[in-house]
Each structure stands twice: as structure tokens, then as C-alpha cells.
Amino acid sequence: MPELPEVETIARKLRPALTGRSFVQVDVLWARTVDRPDVARFRTALLGASVQEVGRRGKYLVLPLNTGQTLLVHLRMTGKFSLLAPSAGPGDDRHMRVRMRLDDGVWVVYSDPRKFGRFFLVTDPAEVLKGLGPEPLSPEFTAEWLMRQLAGRQGEIKRLLLDQKFIAGLGNIYVSEALWQAQIHPLRVAGTLTTAEVERLHRAIGTVLGGGIANGGTSLGDRQYVYPDGGLGNHQHYLQIYDRAGDRCPRCGYALERIVQGQRSTYFCPICQRAEP
DNA sequence: AAAGCACCCTGTACGC
């Protein structure tokens, strides 16, 4: 499940292969993968267009084109890109949903078993990105900003951190890790966090995301997330609590627990993540 | 503002 560090890792791996290249072939094998425009217009507009850069905003890949349009991709749960040499061909992955050939012959293959990922080709990227909160690794994301935004909030802190309109890029794994590191209970009412807790949380978010990127992202579980160059990330070896219910807390040794918040799993330590300030 | 739920999907885990 790609979150900010995984999408950043993917962008970095796609960048050298795609920047300056143009698309000479575009095949959409699962129509609903293309959110907009319709598949026919998508193909026509992409053919011959070249990629100016490969960026990221939240969990979106952002590829401005020389045509003035921008290709945006959200991988959702199981979307992944592969880069294949011209001699290898595009392959025959049964989950292939989009395949694109570049002007140097390299194949860019998008596979997505659960078909949740989406491509957007738009004139104004804000059309897709406008609702997103700030980038958690940018200078504007300060402890002071976080403190102000949390003030008065009655919802649970974990659910709020997952809200992309609040902060862009955090997902289930990194939110659980950040709250554990900051020693804050996931059920805490957001507006009740103390200044010290908010400062710990702010620092922890930076630490877990930075660590995830430094380790080349997470390759987890059944999906064993594979990057465009065929490699695996390393960060799964550094996760402290995610998907470890019943295991001992690395900090205090007590059994980690799993609860459900907003139809989603939350992992935490009931001892060192205090329910009260 | 906050929360619940259906939906989109399929691989996997689990019960019988």
C-alpha cells in the first residue's frame, strides 16, 4: 500500500527513465484505470507528448507534459510500475492495466491486481490535487501549524492524520508508527494533545516518513511491493508495530494491540501510548 | 466537524 515514502521512492526510480522521453505507444487494458478523460482521448493526448519531470504530491505521482497537460497517477492499494528494457518487451503480467512505450523503446507497465489505481490527464493539476493538505516534509508543516490545526478538533487523532485533506501522504502504516513513536494513543481526541505531545508528533511524522524514504520504501506482506526497477524496499524491517498485534512492544515489552478505527486497523501499545495527556 | 457506510476489486486466510 504505497504511502508517501513509497510514492516518493517510485518517483525517484521513474524519473531518470521518463524525464525528457515521449510516449510512442499507449495501451489501456482496463478502461476504468483511466479516470479522465475517456480512454480514447487519453491515448490521443498522451501519444507524442513528452514528460518534463516526475514529481509527487501526497500519494500522487505528478508528471507535467510538454503539451501543457499533466498526468497524475494514484496507485491506491496495489498499483505498481515496472520499467522493462526494449529487448524484454512489456511482459505478460495478468494484472497489467496500462502499458506505455517510450521513444527509446523502454516499456512502462502499470499493473494493479485490485484495479483501484487511477490515471488522470488534466490541464490543471489542481483539479485533482486541490483538496490535499500540506506536505508533511515541507517547511510549512511546522509544530506550530499542527498545534493550530488540532485546536478544537473533536475527532480521534489517528483518523484525522489519515485524512488527506488534513495532511497529504500519510497512510495506515506510517500513522501507526508515528503515534507509537510520539507515545500518543490513537483514540485521543485531537484537540486535547498538549504542546509537548504535538511537538513529539510533529517530529515523529518527519522521522518515520524520512526513514521510510531513506530505506527506499516498504515492501510488505502478500504484495511484497516491488519498485519500477524490480527491487524491494527495506523499510519493512524497520517498522516497530504495524501488523504486529500480540508481539511485544519494542519500547516497554507489553503486548501490542489492534483496534479498528474508521473501518481500518490501528496498531498501538496500550502501555506507552497513554490514553490521557 | 465528525462519523458511518457502500462502493470499487481481488488475493488471501479461514472455516467446514
Place this chain on the structure above:
DNA sequence: TGCGTACAGGGTGCTT
């Protein structure tokens, strides 16, 4: 062994 079913999960949209 084989079959059916529940479940997971990010995001959107709708409802309360």
C-alpha cells in the same frame, strides 16, 4: 482437498 465466504484497504461520495 476443495469450496464458499469474510476480510483488508485508500479514497470518494452520500447520509446522518
